[in-house]
Amino acid sequence: MKTTDNGTWEWLRSYTRDHGASPQDLEIFDEVSSRRQFFGQVGKGGAALALLGFGAGTEAALQGLFGRGMIPAAWANEGVDITDDEAKKVLADAGKEGLIVYNERPLNAETPAHLMGDAVTPVKRHFIRNNDRVSERALRKDPQGWKLEIEGEVNNKVSFTLDQLQGMNTVTYRLPIECGGNGRAYFDPPPRGNQWKNGAIGNSEWTGVPLRELLNAAGLKSSAVYTGHYGEEPILGDRPPFSRGIPIDKAMEEHTLVAFKMNGEDIPAVHGYPVRLVVPGWYGSTSHKWLNRIVIRDREHDGRGMTGYSYRVPKYPVAPGARPPEEDMVVGGPWRIKSVITGPAADSEFRVGQSIKVTGHAWAGEDSVKEMWVSTDFGLNWTKAKLGSPANKYSWQQWETELSFDGRGYYEIWARGVDTQGNTQPIVQPWNPRGYDGNLVHRIPVMIQA
Amino acid sequence: MWANTPDEETRKMLKRRHLPLWLTTPAVLAAWLVASTVPQGGIITHAHADEMSPKQLFQVHCAACHTIELPMTQRLARHDWEWVLDDMEDYGMTWLTDEQREQIVDYLTENYGRDTPR
Numbered sequence: 001m002k003t004t005d006n007g008t009w010e011w012l013r014s015y016t017r018d019h020g021a022s023p024q025d026l027e028i029f030d031e032v033s034s035r036r037q038f039f040g041q042v043g044k045g046g047a048a049l050a051l052l053g054f055g056a057g058t059e060a061a062l063q064g065l066f067g068r069g070m071i072p073a074a075w076a077n078e079g080v081d082i083t084d085d086e087a088k089k090v091l092a093d094a095g096k097e098g099l100i101v102y103n104e105r106p107l108n109a110e111t112p113a114h115l116m117g118d119a120v121t122p123v124k125r126h127f128i129r130n131n132d133r134v135s136e137r138a139l140r141k142d143p144q145g146w147k148l149e150i151e152g153e154v155n156n157k158v159s160f161t162l163d164q165l166q167g168m169n170t171v172t173y174r175l176p177i178e179c180g181g182n183g184r185a186y187f188d189p190p191p192r193g194n195q196w197k198n199g200a201i202g203n204s205e206w207t208g209v210p211l212r213e214l215l216n217a218a219g220l221k222s223s224a225v226y227t228g229h230y231g232e233e234p235i236l237g238d239r240p241p242f243s244r245g246i247p248i249d250k251a252m253e254e255h256t257l258v259a260f261k262m263n264g265e266d267i268p269a270v271h272g273y274p275v276r277l278v279v280p281g282w283y284g285s286t287s288h289k290w291l292n293r294i295v296i297r298d299r300e301h302d303g304r305g306m307t308g309y310s311y312r313v314p315k316y317p318v319a320p321g322a323r324p325p326e327e328d329m330v331v332g333g334p335w336r337i338k339s340v341i342t343g344p345a346a347d348s349e350f351r352v353g354q355s356i357k358v359t360g361h362a363w364a365g366e367d368s369v370k371e372m373w374v375s376t377d378f379g380l381n382w383t384k385a386k387l388g389s390p391a392n393k394y395s396w397q398q399w400e401t402e403l404s405f406d407g408r409g410y411y412e413i414w415a416r417g418v419d420t421q422g423n424t425q426p427i428v429q430p431w432n433p434r435g436y437d438g439n440l441v442h443r444i445p446v447m448i449q450a
Numbered sequence: 451m452w453a454n455t456p457d458e459e460t461r462k463m464l465k466r467r468h469l470p471l472w473l474t475t476p477a478v479l480a481a482w483l484v485a486s487t488v489p490q491g492g493i494i495t496h497a498h499a500d501e502m503s504p505k506q507l508f509q510v511h512c513a514a515c516h517t518i519e520l521p522m523t524q525r526l527a528r529h530d531w532e533w534v535l536d537d538m539e540d541y542g543m544t545w546l547t548d549e550q551r552e553q554i555v556d557y558l559t560e561n562y563g564r565d566t567p568r
Contacts, residue, residue, distance in 0.1 A: 084517060103519040189564050190525040192534060237515045238542030321527070 090134050090270035097124045102194045106130035106236060107270065110182075110199035113442070114345035117359060119203070119391070119398055120174055123263060126202035128270055129179045129194070131242045131305070135232040135290035138269035146274055148214070148258065152228070152296035155219030162274050165209055165260060172207040173255055173280075174395040176363050180283030180311050180332055183429070183438020189321050191435030198340045198442055203361070203396045206278045208259030211294075212252040220248065220296065227251045228301040229277060229288035243303025244285045244311065246333065248296075255280050255394055258291065280394035281365040282333045283436070285311055306331055313432045320431040335365035337425055338439045339372060339399070339417040349447045355404050360442075362387070362417040363396040371418040372399040376411055379427060379441075385415070408450040412443045504557035507550055515541065521558065525566050528559040 017026060082088050084104035091099075091107075099109040109128045116125065137146060149159045181193050182200035194200075228245040235241055250256060257278040260267060267273045272289030279286040285305055295301075305311050312329040339362035350356055362369040368390055373382040385401035405411055416425045429440045502510075512521050526534065532555060539546075546554070 102523055104517040106516060185568070189527065190568070192524060192526060192530060195523055195568065236541075237538075239540075323533075 086134055086139070089139065090268070094126075094268035094270050095124045096128075099125075099127070100199070102196075106132055107134070108194045110194075110196055111202075112345075113198045113340050113342055113444075115342075116199060116201075116340060116361070117342040119361075119396075120263065121202035121204045123204070123265070123268055123271070126204055126262075126271065127179065127200045129181075129200060129284055130233075130270075130289075131285070132236045133234045134269055135273070136234065137232055138273040138290055141266070141269065141273060143274045146232075146292065148275060148291060149293045150214055150218045150296070151293070153221040153224040153298050154215070154296050155221060156217075158214070158218045160214065162260065165258065165275065168209045168213060170207055170209055171254075171257070172205055172261075173257070173393075174203055174391045175206050175255060175257070175278050175280040176201055176203045176394060176396055177278060177280070177284045177287050178202075178335060178338075178363075180285055180436045181434070181438070183338075183440060184435035186429050186438055186440045187320075187431055187435045188429070191431075191433060193435055196438075200284070201338075201340075201363075201396075203363075205263050206257055206259040207261035207264070208257040208275075208278070210254050211256045211258050211277070212254065214258060214294075215251060215296070218296075223298040224248050224296045225299060226297040226301045228295040228297050228303050229286070229291060230293040230295070230303075231272075231276075231288050231290035232292050233290050240304045242285075242288075242305055243301070244283075244288065244305040245297065245301030245303065246279055246282065246286050250279065250282065250333075255392070281335055281363075283311055283335070286333065300331065309434050311436065312434070313436050317430060318432065323433050332436050335363070336437060336439045337364040337367070337369065337417050337419040337423050338362065339369070339415050339425065339442060341413060341415050341442050341444045344413070344444065344446060346444050347447070348444075349449060350405065351449055352406065352408055353404055355402055356446075357400060357402055358385070358413055358415075359398070359400045360415055361396040362399055362415075363390075363394075364417065364419040364423075367419040367421060367423075368393070369397050369417045370420045372401075373416050373418070374401050374403065375414040375416075376403060376405065378412060379414060382416070405446075405448040408448050410445065411448060412445050414441050414443050416441045504553040508554050508557050511543070511546060511550070511554065512538075514543070522562060524562055525564055525568055526558070526562065527564045528555065531555050531558045531562075 013026070013030075082091065082101065082104060084107075087101075087104040087107045091109075096109070098115045099111055101107070101109040107128055107130050111125050111127050118125065137143075143162045147159045147161050148165070149157070151157045179194075179196060179200035182196045183198065184191060184193055185195040185197045225248055226245050227248070228243050230241055230243050233242070246256070258275060259278045260275050262268065262271055267276060272291065275291050276289045277287045277291050300306070308326060309329060311332050313332045314324045314328055315330045316328070318324050339360055341358060341360045343359040344350075344356060358374060360372075362372055369387060372385040372387045374385050375382045383401070383403075385399045387399045388397050390397050403413075418424045425439050425441045427441050429438060508521075509518060512518060521534070524534075535551060535555060
């Protein structure tokens with residue numbers, strides 16, 4: 001059945017007219033049908049419907065109805081290649097390489113540990129966590145008309161254009177952004193959400209204005225206790241906009257940035273062009289991308305991502321698999337001590353006696369890392385690794401050590417950090433319902449040949 | 451190939467979702483969908499709703515807002531799949547019948563359950 005030729009469209013047009021379509025509807029129809037090549041580019045039926053102004057989900061509603069008659073085989077799509085056009089576009093735009101893509105819409109992808117060796121994470125290796133879609137402005141790279149508004153518990157509502165921000169005193173720091181769910185794959189039983197292993201963290205160089213400069217310009221009222229962040233991203237589903245926040249003290253900390261450059265270049269579309277927050281050491285969801293509004297609150301912010309079970313953890317330890325009542329959940333935020341082994345790669349092979357260089361990073365939320373320890377006998381014995389100091393507060397620290405194995409067989413290299421308070425990383429992951437705060441000891445299996 | 455008029459259930463559903471009236475005839479809906487999926491290289495297969503397998507139900511309904519890998523990468527117990535479906539309904543997935551929902555949860559628990567290798 002050839003359906004996209006003009007005959008069919010004309011038939012469809014008269015059919016809709018005869019069935020009471022208003023002139024306005026027909027206008028939309030003409031617009032859509034004249035651009036039907038567009039469907040091929042933008043994707044499935046959802047694009048057509050979005051153009052007609054229906055919300056997300058309409059497509060499936062139609063599919064449900066449609067299911068009474070037909071199922072387009074194009075939907076039975078289990079392929080691994082990227083098919084979503086928005087995903088394709090933003091991955092190419094950022095030159096991404098070697099990432100593991102978990103899903104395309106919303107686009108979520110992490111970096112395998114052995115590709116995370118750089119002290120400053122290059123754009124191509126920075127993980128991607130999206131709750132919704134990518135801002136259209138970012139896709140167009142169009143700064144025209146963008147501004148950041150600050151309102152709420154402030155003396156003066158203020159706003160800043162990109163030029164204004166760029167004209168202020170800017171700072172550049174190496175800062176970690178890490179998804180609250182990084183490490184979820186090691187929870188048992190598996191919680192809902194992206195099954196991140198160790199790679200949902202990046203430590204790039206961010207340039208921008210400390211948020212506190214902007215808050216000072218607005219003048220915080222004494223009632224100001226929390227921020228609420230909003231961005232330009234289109235929302236998936238019938239949901240309120242994604243909006244998390246941080247306590248005012250954290251907002252006023254000098255490394256909390258309103259950033260417009262990543263590694264010295266404009267921020268790529270998928271990482272928040274033109275402007276994003278960078279809230280180092282806290283769940284990545286507080287570092288809002290495509291930022292355009294900050295509301296200062298007189299109480300803990302209650303946007304989407306602050307309530308229910310999202311980005312929240314139980315206030316007491318719960319049994320693996322349990323779901324405590326909602327009122328026993330509290331907002332998560334600062335990260336604990338963590339480390340990753342970036343070399344050797346998992347499942348590498350070596351010879352008995354061969355000298356092996358082990359490298360990695362370690363970081364500790366609001367604290368810094370004091371010591372790194374490595375074990376090759378499943379945690380019975382630990383030896384200290386060489387640990388560098390952070391480039392600036394919050395930045396991850398590099399560590400390395402040399403080791404070799406005396407006999408053949410299967411071994412694991414384990415790494416564990418210690419922060420200045422003496423906190424270390426667990427060997428068994430404490431459990432919570434949505435899999436946040438994962439900071440398990442990282443383990444790399446290696447084979448040693450005689 | 452398809453029914454001539456939407457049934458009561460569908461009318462209600464469409465009303466809830468504020469579709470303009472002229473879009474509510476299955477023929478129009480079908481044509482839209484065909485028109486918009488064919489350029490993707492899709493081949494149209496025919497099947498009646500009753501013949502839709504749980505897998506097809508899952509693929510058709512759970513790829514509307516996000517890509518299908520999102521549920522496929524999960525390994526959840528039945529009560530967690532129920533919880534996910536509750537949330538998806540909160541997000542606007544309002545069109546499943548009780549039986550369809552049941553079938554999808556069964557399918558997910560069987561194929562993407564806690565014991566399925568990750």
